[in-house]
Amino acid sequence: MIVAEVKPFQEIKEMVKDCRRVLVLGCGSCVTVCMSGGEKQAELLASALRMAGKAEGGALVVCDKTILRQCDPEFIEQIRDEAAEYDGILSMACGAGVQGVTEKLKGKLVLPAMNTRFMGMTDGKGTWTEVCTGCGDCVLALTGGICPVTTCPKGILNGPCGGNKKGKCEVSPDVPCAWVRIYEQLKALGRLDLLKKELGAKDWSRKQRPGKYRIEEEETEKAS
Amino acid sequence: MTFREKLSAGQFVVTAEIGPPKGTDITEMTENIHLLKGNIHAANVTDNQSAVMRICSLAVCRVALDNGLEPILQMTCRDRNRIGLQSDLLGAHVLGIRNVLCMTGDYVSAGDHKDAKPVYDVESVQLLRMVDGLNRGKDMSGNELKGPTDFFQGAVVTPETDFIEPQLMKFEKKINAGAMFFQTQAIYDIEKFKEFMGYVRKFPVKMLAGIVVLKSAGMANFMNKNVPGIRVPQELIDEIKAAGKEKALDTGLNIAARHIRQLKEEGICDGVHIMAIGIEHKVPVIMERAGLL
Numbered sequence: 001m002i003v004a005e006v007k008p009f010q011e012i013k014e015m016v017k018d019c020r021r022v023l024v025l026g027c028g029s030c031v032t033v034c035m036s037g038g039e040k041q042a043e044l045l046a047s048a049l050r051m052a053g054k055a056e057g058g059a060l061v062v063c064d065k066t067i068l069r070q071c072d073p074e075f076i077e078q079i080r081d082e083a084a085e086y087d088g089i090l091s092m093a094c095g096a097g098v099q100g101v102t103e104k105l106k107g108k109l110v111l112p113a114m115n116t117r118f119m120g121m122t123d124g125k126g127t128w129t130e131v132c133t134g135c136g137d138c139v140l141a142l143t144g145g146i147c148p149v150t151t152c153p154k155g156i157l158n159g160p161c162g163g164n165k166k167g168k169c170e171v172s173p174d175v176p177c178a179w180v181r182i183y184e185q186l187k188a189l190g191r192l193d194l195l196k197k198e199l200g201a202k203d204w205s206r207k208q209r210p211g212k213y214r215i216e217e218e219e220t221e222k223a224s
Numbered sequence: 225m226t227f228r229e230k231l232s233a234g235q236f237v238v239t240a241e242i243g244p245p246k247g248t249d250i251t252e253m254t255e256n257i258h259l260l261k262g263n264i265h266a267a268n269v270t271d272n273q274s275a276v277m278r279i280c281s282l283a284v285c286r287v288a289l290d291n292g293l294e295p296i297l298q299m300t301c302r303d304r305n306r307i308g309l310q311s312d313l314l315g316a317h318v319l320g321i322r323n324v325l326c327m328t329g330d331y332v333s334a335g336d337h338k339d340a341k342p343v344y345d346v347e348s349v350q351l352l353r354m355v356d357g358l359n360r361g362k363d364m365s366g367n368e369l370k371g372p373t374d375f376f377q378g379a380v381v382t383p384e385t386d387f388i389e390p391q392l393m394k395f396e397k398k399i400n401a402g403a404m405f406f407q408t409q410a411i412y413d414i415e416k417f418k419e420f421m422g423y424v425r426k427f428p429v430k431m432l433a434g435i436v437v438l439k440s441a442g443m444a445n446f447m448n449k450n451v452p453g454i455r456v457p458q459e460l461i462d463e464i465k466a467a468g469k470e471k472a473l474d475t476g477l478n479i480a481a482r483h484i485r486q487l488k489e490e491g492i493c494d495g496v497h498i499m500a501i502g503i504e505h506k507v508p509v510i511m512e513r514a515g516l517l
Contacts, residue, residue, distance in 0.1 A: 159394030
């Protein structure tokens with residue numbers, strides 16, 4: 001999922017200072033799961049902004065609403081009429097959601113309440129870890145299902161650098177060395193032979209921005 | 225004879241390090257170059273060591289050459305993509321630089337520009353492959369060069385790392401990718417290093433043992449706790465402690481000299497790489513005590 005975190009409150013306040021009516025728009029997908037931008041968080045942010053507005057004697061009107069996905073036109077369409085009543089939409093989605101709403105509701109001011117962090121997974125303890133870069137050329141079959149492009153800060157493809165200390169990364173003792181993990185996983189799988197394969201430099205043209213993905217026409221027809 | 229020729233001829237070689245300064249005043253660095261030349265066989269010029277921004281290694285390599293000291297260009301993958309690296313390598317060649325040490329490079333968070341975007345378009349194994357290609361007259365995309373390079377390329381290895389198996393697998397990849405010589409992270413346990421060399425001797429590569437002078441017992445303890453891949457045995461720490469504070473550095477120099485002498489006399493490896501961070505002027509002292517001068 002996409003992991004995002006709420007921006008500092010002061011920054012958000014500053015962002016909406018010229019608005020009179022703001023709609024805080026939560027997103028029901030990734031950021032709901034990582035508990036940062038869903039329905040509950042939208043309610044909380046809206047109420048904090050109302051209180052701050054009141055304390056400063058302003059006339060800021062803040063309401064909230066949550067749709068299932070802000071990166072999908074179908075769901076954004078549901079708020080078109082309601083959005084007309086506001087001069088600013090404060091999106092609690094990832095950057096894709098903010099831009100999805102911007103694109104669909106042309107001419108409407110859409111502001112980001114979140115900092116989008118990464119594509120990651122949960123460890124079930126309220127923390128999320130980045131595990132995929134979206135490099136467009138997956139090597140997980142060769143690395144025991146552990147991504148060195150992402151989980152090694154240097155993205156090394158051919159084994160550990162000299163910086164690991166007791167299996168931890170030189171960047172931080174909180175970060176496990178990706179290559180020690182890969183080694184142990186491949187050993188457990190009986191596939192250490194894979195580590196002997198020299199991997200060439202990555203084809204970063206697969207990651208040329210902006211990325212575009214298109215499914216074949218017949219598949220589109222089938223889907224619809 | 226060049227560094228490469230001396231190694232091929234079986235001479236026990238000594239390399240040391242030149243750390244480019246941060247700023248344009250190279251007076252002190254040039255003094256160090258003069259102090260080292262004639263005593264050692266070549267000097268590594270570090271590449272924004274520990275991710276701290278300084279004069280580029282390439283320019284300082286040329287300064288070393290102009291001052292009569294053969295340089296080894298350290299190249300890391302942290303700050304340049306494959307276009308920049310290849311371009312700098314061609315530039316190094318035309319400036320007369322022939323030795324390259326290929327490394328991935330410390331992460332930016334270790335340095336003084338922690339907010340920089342790290343590159344790592346390639347890493348050490350791929351960089352070695354790149355140099356090998358340039359030597360064969362081809363760039364990484366397979367394009368023909370107008371004039372190939374003629375580099376003597378090396379790499380690094382950490383014999384005392386906590387997880388040796390994956391490190392050795394990578395070491396073998398580096399050899400396959402064209403590494404002809406290696407310099408190690410600091411080693412202090414000669415018996416253990418001998419075992420490592422028993423394995424290394426299966427391969428057609430030259431090995432220079434890393435020597436870092438222990439300046440105090442505190443430094444040794446600090447390295448044991450914090451520096452990846454360094455293990456100072458307790459008996460050496462005790463030896464420095466027993467010598468007292470005043471004699472600590474002198475004892476450290478003696479230990480370095482003793483190790484170098486043993487490595488050479490027993491033919492354990494092909495040379496040493498002395499990293500005398502901040503005490504470059506002591507390198508000739510160590511060499512003299514090791515019986516190399």
